[in-house]
Amino acid sequence: MSRSDAIALAYLATIIAFILALRFLSSPTTAPLGNRIGAIGMAIAIAATFAQPDLHNYWSILIVMAISAPVGAYAARAVKMTAMPQMVALFNGVGGGAAALVALADFYAVAPDPGRIKADVGISIVLSALIGGISFAGSLVAFAKLQELIRGRPIVYRGQKVVNAALLCGLVALALVILVGPQRESLLIVLVAGALVFGVLFVLPIGGADMPVVISLLNAFTGLAAAATGFVLHNNVLIVSGMLVGASGTLLTILMGRAMNRSLANVLFGAFGQVAAGPSGAAADMDGAGVRATTTDDVAVMLAYAKKVVVVPGYGLAVAQAQHDVRALADLLEQRGVEVSYAIHPVAGRMPGHMNVLLAEANVPYPQLKEMDDANPDFPRTDVALVIGANDVVNPDARSNSGSPIYGMPILNVDEAQQVVVLKRSMNPGFAGIENPLFVNPRTVMLFGDAKDSVEKLISSVKNL
Amino acid sequence: MQTAQVIIELTVLVLAIFIGFEVISKVPTMLHTPLMSGTNAIHGIVLVGAIVVAGLPDQTTWIRIVALAAVALGTINVVGGFVVTDRMLGMFKRRREPDEPE
Numbered sequence: 001m002s003r004s005d006a007i008a009l010a011y012l013a014t015i016i017a018f019i020l021a022l023r024f025l026s027s028p029t030t031a032p033l034g035n036r037i038g039a040i041g042m043a044i045a046i047a048a049t050f051a052q053p054d055l056h057n058y059w060s061i062l063i064v065m066a067i068s069a070p071v072g073a074y075a076a077r078a079v080k081m082t083a084m085p086q087m088v089a090l091f092n093g094v095g096g097g098a099a100a101l102v103a104l105a106d107f108y109a110v111a112p113d114p115g116r117i118k119a120d121v122g123i124s125i126v127l128s129a130l131i132g133g134i135s136f137a138g139s140l141v142a143f144a145k146l147q148e149l150i151r152g153r154p155i156v157y158r159g160q161k162v163v164n165a166a167l168l169c170g171l172v173a174l175a176l177v178i179l180v181g182p183q184r185e186s187l188l189i190v191l192v193a194g195a196l197v198f199g200v201l202f203v204l205p206i207g208g209a210d211m212p213v214v215i216s217l218l219n220a221f222t223g224l225a226a227a228a229t230g231f232v233l234h235n236n237v238l239i240v241s242g243m244l245v246g247a248s249g250t251l252l253t254i255l256m257g258r259a260m261n262r263s264l265a266n267v268l269f270g271a272f273g274q275v276a277a278g279p280s281g282a283a284a285d286m287d288g289a290g291v292r293a294t295t296t297d298d299v300a301v302m303l304a305y306a307k308k309v310v311v312v313p314g315y316g317l318a319v320a321q322a323q324h325d326v327r328a329l330a331d332l333l334e335q336r337g338v339e340v341s342y343a344i345h346p347v348a349g350r351m352p353g354h355m356n357v358l359l360a361e362a363n364v365p366y367p368q369l370k371e372m373d374d375a376n377p378d379f380p381r382t383d384v385a386l387v388i389g390a391n392d393v394v395n396p397d398a399r400s401n402s403g404s405p406i407y408g409m410p411i412l413n414v415d416e417a418q419q420v421v422v423l424k425r426s427m428n429p430g431f432a433g434i435e436n437p438l439f440v441n442p443r444t445v446m447l448f449g450d451a452k453d454s455v456e457k458l459i460s461s462v463k464n465l
Numbered sequence: 466m467q468t469a470q471v472i473i474e475l476t477v478l479v480l481a482i483f484i485g486f487e488v489i490s491k492v493p494t495m496l497h498t499p500l501m502s503g504t505n506a507i508h509g510i511v512l513v514g515a516i517v518v519a520g521l522p523d524q525t526t527w528i529r530i531v532a533l534a535a536v537a538l539g540t541i542n543v544v545g546g547f548v549v550t551d552r553m554l555g556m557f558k559r560r561r562e563p564d565e566p567e
Binding site: 014018019021022023025026027028031032034035036038039042045046049050052054055056057058060061064065067068069070071072073075076077079081084085087088090091092094095097098099101102104105106108109120215216219222223225226227229230231232233234235236237238239240241242243244245246247248249251252255256259346349351352353354356357360361369371 | 470471474477478481482483484485486488489490491492493494495496497498499500501502503504505506507508509510511512513514515516517518519520521522524525528529531532533534535536537538539540541542543544545546547548549550551552553554555556557
């Protein structure tokens, strides 16, 4: 067996490892093992690549890897669980950037002198540069929005769609010029630069609440860019891994859209959430009359003498890092004989499943977590629904007000509970910027303040009863 | 010969798409965040491409810089992606030992 055969077999082992890694993600018990199998597969692929007979510059490559690996590891270890979505966006961005740079660097290498690049290789290089560039810049904007370095609200201006469409057409035209016209490196650099600009302009008008969908889509983009690189280098492991990610990112994007009852086009071009950013007349109405503020002592009594309490966690809980306190409160209530469960909306938090990760971090027992379809029939029999930092996922307008931007989105029907307690920092509208009539419902009382702070006070009040 | 290779590669590509859809559709919503992060780590495979390009002989200086920058970004993607996913999934594993201190 020649050395190149051995390398090809090693790459096959990597492909198998990646498929198993994804397969094992179907259950929380096997998933950690799956991730490690994936990491081993990656290590095999990297080792096999270093074994290539005609590889030069070993040392400079190894030194660069030795310097950048701790950077990635540190960032991954230091990040808080609540900041996970933007971290994923950032790692996705660097992957896209790497694909674009590989295309750029490879352009010289494959260009015969004199002569033309073969069509298939040329198309792949151009695609890798274009998609990788968009993914890099778009992910950085998504990161900045989630990290609140820039405003989460959609940034829109007149003629925006026209400008974006024109830019995209220009990029495609430039790509064609590179393929059939003068094959100059400078043109490819312009293409990458244009892709970066497009990536920024494309994500700016999308609201912060939709960033998870965007990250998932850009994740698919980076996968496609990696697969395109595979065509350039005639490397199966790149093609397969890239396409696995491309397919999974696409599917995940569709599933997320479905959970919010919105089409992908609506997410990408709808500038969702800008409506409420305008006149504040409606907000003024809601600030006044209907809202009833309450005290922790009242809520403590309500909870302690309830038979069944359902906790509805939202992003506010995550931001306040209140998951551990919520669990302590739930334990305390259970000691008093109260039945406690958690109702998790599919898009609670900022990514599907984000809330499950956070509650798992606080050791909330598995069977207490109810998904939306299981939780909703229970609300009429629930004495107190404790809404902690959730807003849009409990907004009854989604059911009844056809004028609302989230009309049709499946929600948790907390307004069917006997009593609703909403823990909220202020009357500010949620991340999507939409008013919520739940807050003026006669069954609802509001407990204003930081979620962690409020829950801690609730714990001491319940203890004193 | 050249055409045959492209067709084989396209076949591999299409099969990978189907496997991707098949495998991902079995992942529960609860694990979608780790899934996104896990696939994110997998597309770090572009690092292999970066190493190959950075290892080509007779480069001009600026091409070598670009290729090594790709190696750096790819490495961050791979290492960060797998570590972050491992941390997330560790949270799920821990729930079977309920009284472990934080």
